[in-house]
Amino acid sequence: MKLKTKSLESYSMKATDGELGKIDDFYFSPNSFEIKYVVGDTRTWFFGGKVLLHPESFKEINIIENYISVNATKEQIKNSPKPGEHGPTIGFERELNHYYGWSYFAGATNTYTARQPALGAVFLSRLNDTTKENKSELEKDQETNLVSIDDIRGFEVHAKNGIVGKVSDFIVDQNNWFMPYLEIDVGGYFDFSHVLVPTESIKEVNTLDKTLSVTIEKEMIEKAPRSEPAISFNEIEPSLEDYYKGITR
Numbered sequence: 001m002k003l004k005t006k007s008l009e010s011y012s013m014k015a016t017d018g019e020l021g022k023i024d025d026f027y028f029s030p031n032s033f034e035i036k037y038v039v040g041d042t043r044t045w046f047f048g049g050k051v052l053l054h055p056e057s058f059k060e061i062n063i064i065e066n067y068i069s070v071n072a073t074k075e076q077i078k079n080s081p082k083p084g085e086h087g088p089t090i091g092f093e094r095e096l097n098h099y100y101g102w103s104y105f106a107g108a109t110n111t112y113t114a115r116q117p118a119l120g121a122v123f124l125s126r127l128n129d130t131t132k133e134n135k136s137e138l139e140k141d142q143e144t145n146l147v148s149i150d151d152i153r154g155f156e157v158h159a160k161n162g163i164v165g166k167v168s169d170f171i172v173d174q175n176n177w178f179m180p181y182l183e184i185d186v187g188g189y190f191d192f193s194h195v196l197v198p199t200e201s202i203k204e205v206n207t208l209d210k211t212l213s214v215t216i217e218k219e220m221i222e223k224a225p226r227s228e229p230a231i232s233f234n235e236i237e238p239s240l241e242d243y244y245k246g247i248t249r
Contacts, residue, residue: 001061001063001173001174001175001234002171002172002173002174002180002233002234002237003063003171003172003174003233004169004170004171004172004183004233005026005149005169005170005171005172005179006169008023008026008172009022009023009024009025010022010023010066011023011066011067011068012066012067012068013038013040013042013053013067013068013069013070014067014068014069014070015070015072015073015074015076015077016069016070016071016072016073017073017074018074019044020040020042020070020074020077021040021041021042021043021044021049022040022041023038023039023040023041023068024039024040024041024050025038025039025148025149025150026038026039026148026149026172027039027052027087027088027146027147027148027149028146028147028149028170028179029145029146029147030145030147030202030205031145032178033170033178033179033180033199033202034176034177034178034179035055035172035177035178035179036054036146037052037053037054037088037146038052038053038054038055038068039051039052039148040052040053040070040077042077042078049078050082050083051077051080051082052080052083052088052096053070053072053077054097054100054102054103055177056102056103057070057071057072057100057102058070058071059071061174063174072100080096080099080100081095081096081099086143087143087144087146087148088144088146089142089143089144090142090143090144091142093144147205147207149169149170151207152167152205152207152212153166153167153168153169154166154167154210155167155205155210155211155212156210156211156212157182157184157211157212157213157214158211158212158213158214159214159216159217159218159221160214160215160216160217160218161217161218161219162218163218164184164186164214164218164221164222165184165185165186165187165195165221166184166185167182167183167184167185167212168183168184168185168194169182169183170182170183170199171183171196171233179199180198180199181196181197181198181199181233181240182196182197182198182199182202182212182214183195183196183227184196184197184221186221186222192229193226194226194227194228195221195222195224195225195226195227196224196225196227196233196236196240197214197216197221197224197244198240198244198247200247201214201215201216201244201247202214203215215247216244216247224240224243224244225239225240225243
């Protein structure tokens with residue numbers, strides 16, 4: 001099943017021993033456009049309760065009753081490492097993944113150019129040349145290259161020959177947490193006009209300039225099949241695949 005991330009933000013979360021809270025946000029990798037963490041808002045039952053959970057901790061995604069089951073107790077989640085005010089750092093990621101026994105993901109740049117290796121890998125290899133003590137200190141406050149869905153909404157989208165609109169949302173596949181399509185608002189304040197473009201066409205996400213660049217012509221995007229509130233993504237996916245056939249970075 002493929003849904004907009006905004007739709008998933010209406011889902012509740014359940015621990016193995018009771019209600020956990022609601023989905024608040026997502027962090028994704030601009031290298032792969034996979035969601036790496038779901039941000040859970042658990043403030044209804046403990047103070048300061050924003051937690052990060054990797055999709056591998058989910059037992060069930062119920063699209064009928066709109067909830068996600070997490071394979072951890074409320075106490076485990078309450079005692080888990082918490083992100084800082086400005087989001088996850090590499091040190092936080094290492095601590096969090098060690099706490100739950102997940103795989104480790106990290107990066108360290110504000111700009112990702114899709115045709116080049118992720119700069120985060122350069123940072124991590126440089127860390128390997130430092131002493132163990134220095135590595136720990138560098139990781140502690142070093143930002144990852146993960147991007148918040150909430151933060152990226154509203155970013156200006158640059159097509160091949162001009163600005164085409166603003167980031168509205170992403171489509172996410174609940175089976176693998178990959179985001180195959182970006183939704184762009186190509187209308188105005190009073191005009192609901194949204195189109196979908198493949199994330200394969202995204203060549204840069206710049207969190208400093210608040211821009212996202214794609215390799216598709218502006219005119220092609222403006223003429224793309226519309227994303228309508230009353231139409232599910234599954235209904236328009238075949239026409240999108242046909243329209244963007246051959247589109248790559």
